Amino acid sequence: MNHPDPFPFLQRSRRLRGNSLLRQMVRETRLSKSALIAPLFVQEGVGIRQEIPSMEGQYRYSPDQLLYELETLSKTGIQQVLLFGIPNQKDACGSQAWSEQGVVQTALRLAKQEFPNLFYITDVCLCEYTSHGHCGILSGNTVDNDQTLPLLAKTALSHVQAGADMVAPSDMMDGRILAIRQALDQHGFSSSPILSYAVKYASAFYGPFREAADSAPAFGDRKSYQMDYHNRREGVKKAQQDLEQGADLLMVKPALSYLDVLYEVSSRFPVPTVAYSVSGEYSMIKAAAKLGWMDEVNAICETAVSIFRAGASALITYYAKELAQFIEEGRIG
Numbered sequence: 311m312n313h314p315d316p317f318p319f320l321q322r323s324r325r326l327r328g329n330s331l332l333r334q335m336v337r338e339t340r341l342s343k344s345a346l347i348a349p350l351f352v353q354e355g356v357g358i359r360q361e362i363p364s365m366e367g368q369y370r371y372s373p374d375q376l377l378y379e380l381e382t383l384s385k386t387g388i389q390q391v392l393l394f395g396i397p398n399q400k401d402a403c404g405s406q407a408w409s410e411q412g413v414v415q416t417a418l419r420l421a422k423q424e425f426p427n428l429f430y431i432t433d434v435c436l437c438e439y440t441s442h443g444h445c446g447i448l449s450g451n452t453v454d455n456d457q458t459l460p461l462l463a464k465t466a467l468s469h470v471q472a473g474a475d476m477v478a479p480s481d482m483m484d485g486r487i488l489a490i491r492q493a494l495d496q497h498g499f500s501s502s503p504i505l506s507y508a509v510k511y512a513s514a515f516y517g518p519f520r521e522a523a524d525s526a527p528a529f530g531d532r533k534s535y536q537m538d539y540h541n542r543r544e545g546v547k548k549a550q551q552d553l554e555q556g557a558d559l560l561m562v563k564p565a566l567s568y569l570d571v572l573y574e575v576s577s578r579f580p581v582p583t584v585a586y587s588v589s590g591e592y593s594m595i596k597a598a599a600k601l602g603w604m605d606e607v608n609a610i611c612e613t614a615v616s617i618f619r620a621g622a623s624a625l626i627t628y629y630a631k632e633l634a635q636f637i638e639e640g641r642i643g
């Protein structure tokens with residue numbers, strides 16, 4: 311029986327929300343497994359698969375054990391990984407970062423041989439390799455920008471020579487994109503893309519990562535090279551500079567507290583913008599879920615979708631496997 315509508319206004323937003331198939335049909339944001347990148351920690355050694363206490367469900371793998379995780383990831387449909395190295399030896403200039411026998415280089419050669427169809431991105435930075443934990447070499451107590459550049463360029467080149475498909479410098483030294491681009495071009499790698507951690511803020515949300523990668527600075531903090539979180543326009547400037555130096559993709563990091571920056575950078579620049587949902591964002595959800603204070607699955611979905619809604623072309627996330635499964639189940643996307 312149809313009654314006349316006693317409130318004859320024309321717009322009823324709820325009409326589009328009443329049916330789950332319709333809700334899915336009219337979604338504005340779609341997720342795809344091909345836009346997910348899984349970060350992985352590779353530790354020098356053999357037979358290591360060690361859970362990271364501050365990041366439950368994430369592990370440090372020696373290169374041989376990494377292969378099992380790559381297999382699991384590719385079965386879930388995740389085909390892009392971002393590798394971080396944890397060396398046994400650290401020194402003042404981080405020389406293991408560019409060693410041919412370094413942990414990332416070794417892992418890359420092995421992984422490329424076993425899983426040649428995955429896409430390997432490497433983090434280029436010195437903080438995991440320096441005894442003082444800073445992202446460059448020191449002059450006194452300050453990080454020396456210009457002296458660090460050739461070391462970053464050597465590191466990036468050694469990754470590409472070992473098989474990296476793309477390098478991602480995260481050190482935040484000025485001029486590093488140009489230095490890396492020139493080094494790659496001079497050695498015949500002009501086709502290798504650079505994903506610049508262009509807009510990277512000094513953030514409390516890297517805390518668990520620094521435990522995972524054993525890379526906390528021994529003194530001071532990273533505020534003289536990573537960005538001040540009060541600034542949005544500076545992020546636009548950084549993105550612009552890195553593009554001018556030859557970056558192919560831009561990154562905004564962290565993700566959740568910087569959705570405004572992500573929106574702005576992705577709207578302004580006609581290049582792919584990658585968001586990095588960092589360790590603290592992962593651990594926050596994990597911890598709250600463990601306490602029974604939040605539903606983990608819903609929190610994973612909502613946060614990931616919010617990052618894509620803000621304009622991300624791709625997302626680096628420790629929840630990549632879970633998201634792939636939720637996409638498969640039709641829960642999101």
Ligand code: PBG
Binds near residue numbers: 445
């Ligand atoms: C290395 C680097 C860091 C992260 C990515 N690359 C740590 C830092 O800058 O202190 C953080 C990633 C995360 O928290 O998940 N410079």
